[in-house]
Amino acid sequence: MSGAIAWRTPRLCCRLAKPDDAEALWRYRTANREHLAPWEPLRDAAYYTQAHALRSLEEWMVGVARDQAYPILIFDPDEREVCGSFTFSNVVRGPFQACQLGYGLAADRQGQGLMREALAPALDWAFGPLGLHRVMANYLPRNARSGRLLAVLGFEREGLARSYLQIAGTWEDHVLTAKIAPG
Numbered sequence: 001m002s003g004a005i006a007w008r009t010p011r012l013c014c015r016l017a018k019p020d021d022a023e024a025l026w027r028y029r030t031a032n033r034e035h036l037a038p039w040e041p042l043r044d045a046a047y048y049t050q051a052h053a054l055r056s057l058e059e060w061m062v063g064v065a066r067d068q069a070y071p072i073l074i075f076d077p078d079e080r081e082v083c084g085s086f087t088f089s090n091v092v093r094g095p096f097q098a099c100q101l102g103y104g105l106a107a108d109r110q111g112q113g114l115m116r117e118a119l120a121p122a123l124d125w126a127f128g129p130l131g132l133h134r135v136m137a138n139y140l141p142r143n144a145r146s147g148r149l150l151a152v153l154g155f156e157r158e159g160l161a162r163s164y165l166q167i168a169g170t171w172e173d174h175v176l177t178a179k180i181a182p183g
């Protein structure tokens with residue numbers, strides 16, 4: 001299935017990462033370190049090295065082969081610069097057919113509708129060829145941008161989970177949302 005996981009939109013190219021992308025991923029991580037840190041788990045210094053980016057890409061490929069997670073890099077149309085990423089993770093099959101969705105954009109790419117543009121076809125793919133029934137996405141109550149993005153994409157609020165994830169070193173409450181397969 002991995003060969004087909006790619007989308008072009010008017011302003012973006014979204015696709016599964018390849019080992020060749022290590023340098024571009026490393027540049028994205030280091031350039032956006034301060035921007036992304038408040039919304040992510042604590043990272044150690046090694047995370048911001050090119051070697052770690054390569055290791056991430058190798059681990060991601062294993063996750064895809066096992067149908068566990070689908071990490072997608074968002075590029076400019078010329079595929080040189082990573083402008084963001086999103087991941088369908090924790091894929092569970094059987095009677096659940098569900099996953100979690102996480103995402104992030106480069107600081108200077110926010111406010112242009114790019115994440116919506118990337119995620120709309122990706123969700124069609126998740127509910128179509130990937131065969132999922134439910135995609136769940138959770139956000140910090142203070143992350144208004146993330147909340148707006150999910151609402152626009154049709155995610156519905158399901159509740160508030162106390163002390164749900166450790167973000168930037170602190171256990172944080174999260175708003176739980178989900179989108180169910182259409183039809």
Ligand SMILES: CC(C)(COP(=O)(O)OP(=O)(O)OC[C@H]1O[C@@H](n2cnc3c(N)ncnc32)[C@H](O)[C@@H]1OP(=O)(O)O)[C@@H](O)C(=O)NCCC(=O)NCCS
Nearest residue numbers: 039103104105110111112113114115116138139145146149
């Ligand atoms: C969450 C995040 C991806 C949202 O990015 P974003 O750029 O606001 O998301 P969108 O792609 O939906 O862009 C929508 C914004 O672009 C504006 N916009 C400008 N041009 C647009 C266009 N052509 N089409 C659509 N929207 C456009 C919209 O008005 C909207 O702005 P608003 O929310 O102020 O009204 C981004 O803030 C981010 O990466 N944050 C850090 C990491 C993070 O929080 N991850 C999620 C953890 S839960």
